[in-house]
Amino acid sequence: MTTTTESPVNNGVNVEALLGAKEALTGAPEAAQFQWRAACEWQNGTHSTSTVEGFFGLGEEQKHRTTYSFDVDHPELFASEDNGATPVELVLVGLAGCLTAGVAAVAQHREIQLRKVSATIEGAMDVRGILGVDTDVRNGFSNITVTYNIDADATPDEIKALVAQSQKRSAVYDIITNPTDVRVEIA
Amino acid sequence: MTTTTESPVNNGVNVEALLGAKEALTGAPEAAQFQWRAACEWQNGTHSTSTVEGFFGLGEEQKHRTTYSFDVDHPELFASEDNGATPVELVLVGLAGCLTAGVAAVAQHREIQLRKVSATIEGAMDVRGILGVDTDVRNGFSNITVTYNIDADATPDEIKALVAQSQKRSAVYDIITNPTDVRVEIA
Numbered sequence: 519m520t521t522t523t524e525s526p527v528n529n530g531v532n533v534e535a536l537l538g539a540k541e542a543l544t545g546a547p548e549a550a551q552f553q554w555r556a557a558c559e560w561q562n563g564t565h566s567t568s569t570v571e572g573f574f575g576l577g578e579e580q581k582h583r584t585t586y587s588f589d590v591d592h593p594e595l596f597a598s599e600d601n602g603a604t605p606v607e608l609v610l611v612g613l614a615g616c617l618t619a620g621v622a623a624v625a626q627h628r629e630i631q632l633r634k635v636s637a638t639i640e641g642a643m644d645v646r647g648i649l650g651v652d653t654d655v656r657n658g659f660s661n662i663t664v665t666y667n668i669d670a671d672a673t674p675d676e677i678k679a680l681v682a683q684s685q686k687r688s689a690v691y692d693i694i695t696n697p698t699d700v701r702v703e704i705a
Numbered sequence: 706m707t708t709t710t711e712s713p714v715n716n717g718v719n720v721e722a723l724l725g726a727k728e729a730l731t732g733a734p735e736a737a738q739f740q741w742r743a744a745c746e747w748q749n750g751t752h753s754t755s756t757v758e759g760f761f762g763l764g765e766e767q768k769h770r771t772t773y774s775f776d777v778d779h780p781e782l783f784a785s786e787d788n789g790a791t792p793v794e795l796v797l798v799g800l801a802g803c804l805t806a807g808v809a810a811v812a813q814h815r816e817i818q819l820r821k822v823s824a825t826i827e828g829a830m831d832v833r834g835i836l837g838v839d840t841d842v843r844n845g846f847s848n849i850t851v852t853y854n855i856d857a858d859a860t861p862d863e864i865k866a867l868v869a870q871s872q873k874r875s876a877v878y879d880i881i882t883n884p885t886d887v888r889v890e891i892a
Contacts, residue, residue: 530750535784540836550833554793554846558801560822563717566805568798568826570790573780575832580782586790588775590802593760595767597722598806603757603773605803605877606741611755612795614745615777617889618753619785619792635747645762646737648876649727658879659741661886668891678891685889689835690792692845694885699848702804702872704855704865 527671531626549576564592565601606659610639613690617664620684630676634669662694714858718813736763751779752788793846797826800877804851807871817863821856849881 543550552575558568571585589602603611614637625632641662647655668677685691730737739762745755758772776789790798801824812819828849834842855864872878 530752532750532784536836539783540838543833543836544838547831547833547839550831550836550838552830552832554791554797554828554830556794556797556801556826558798558805558824558826560805560809560819562809563719564806564809565717566802566822568801570794570798573794575782580780582780582790583787586794588790588795588798588802590798590806592806593767593769595762596726597719600770602802603769603775604741605799605806606880607743607757607760607773608775608795608799608802609877609880610741610743611745611757611775611777612792612799613887614743614755615753615775615789615795616792618745618747619751619777619779622747622749622751632747635753637745639743639745641741643739643741643876644734644737645739646730646734647879648874649723649730649737650874651727651731651737652734656879656883657874657876658883659876659885661888664887664889665892666890674891681889681891687835687837687844689830689844689846690796691887691889692834692843693793693796694880695887696843696845697883698846698881700800700851700878700882701848702851702868702878703853704861704868705852 527626527629527631529622529626529632531623533623533626536623551575561601564596564598566590606641606643609694610641610662613662613664613694614639616688616690617681617684620688621666621668621680624680624683624687625670625672628676628680630680631671632668633671635666637664637666639664714813714816714818716809716813716819718810720810720813723810738762748788751783751785753777793828793830796881797828797849800849800851800881801826803875803877804868804871807875808853808855808867811867811870811874812857812859815863815867817867818858819855820858822853824851824853826851
């Protein structure tokens with residue numbers, strides 16, 4: 519007879535802290551009011567640089583460990599300089615990051631050890647919208663497909679349920695699939 | 706009497722090329738079908754790295770000048786390592802980049818010289834949604850406010866009209882303010 523020692527599941531997500539936060543915010547809705555921010559500076563042409571540093575949450579100003587900076591531009595195909603990813607690609611990256619973080623968190627909670635998680639995200643777009651060729655064509659994506667490849671100590675059904683739960687709690691999935699009020703003002 | 710020589714407006718946007726593309730795509734709707742992509746790799750915890758390189762458009766595979774890479778993570782406040790901006794901040798950066806590129810393009814088209822364009826973007830979020838505290842609270846932003854500071858050779862009304870036209874043609878503004886179908890699959 520052999521004795522096997524099971525090592526605890528570790529996906530690097532501190533589920534206890536998240537459950538603690540959930541409990542703490544249940545009685546303090548005002549602390550749950552966050553504000554996320556970006557600051558954008560136009561460079562030249564379609565090229566801009568945005569930075570992300572501070573945000574507001576848990577009743578006070580918060581800061582990232584460091585300032586994150588992003589160059590955004592249009593590709594050479596649209597007569598631009600391609601100094602960065604396009605704005606719509608950044609949205610796809612946000613969606614991928616959101617769903618993937620969710621998969622890891624839900625897996626930890628369900629005690630499923632992940633080994634490898636990767637995804638491809640594809641957004642279809644008819645550019646006659648943004649170019650103003652046909653006003654019946656929307657500017658954004660016609661549709662988005664996210665395809666996951668997940669290697670984990672779990673059955674295919676458990677993996678399917680992981681991804682479904684991540685979708686259910688995803689901020690960016692909600693932002694893309696439901697309308698949000700956006701106000702654009704001049705200072 | 707003095708003679709003033711007006712230098713031509715130059716915001717770094719090749720409007721002629723864009724108008725050419727618009728004309729070309731008017732008769733070739735199939736060339737206007739684009740596909741934008743990102744590939745995401747889970748690192749550990751809520752940290753993932755996504756890359757953006759190839760896309761499809763004008764009937765063939767296209768490539769950016771270089772591969773753009775993005776680390777996405779949750780902040781320390783959510784017991785994560787803050788190895789990158791949060792997914793929702795990436796969406797704000799995409800919105801800022803999209804609207805700002807539009808402002809430059811529209812200004813060029815209207816022969817308005819821009820001197821300085823900056824914007825702050827704020828997204829309000831009640832995190833009781835993503836934490837599952839209250840299922841009536843949505844996961845995404847409650848609302849987003851974009852505030853532009855624009856220094857240009859134009860009247861306040863012309864500047865207001867610039868921003869309004871940029872909104873009207875913005876892909877990311879459309880993605881956020883209108884619903885998009887997102888399919889999440891397991892390979």
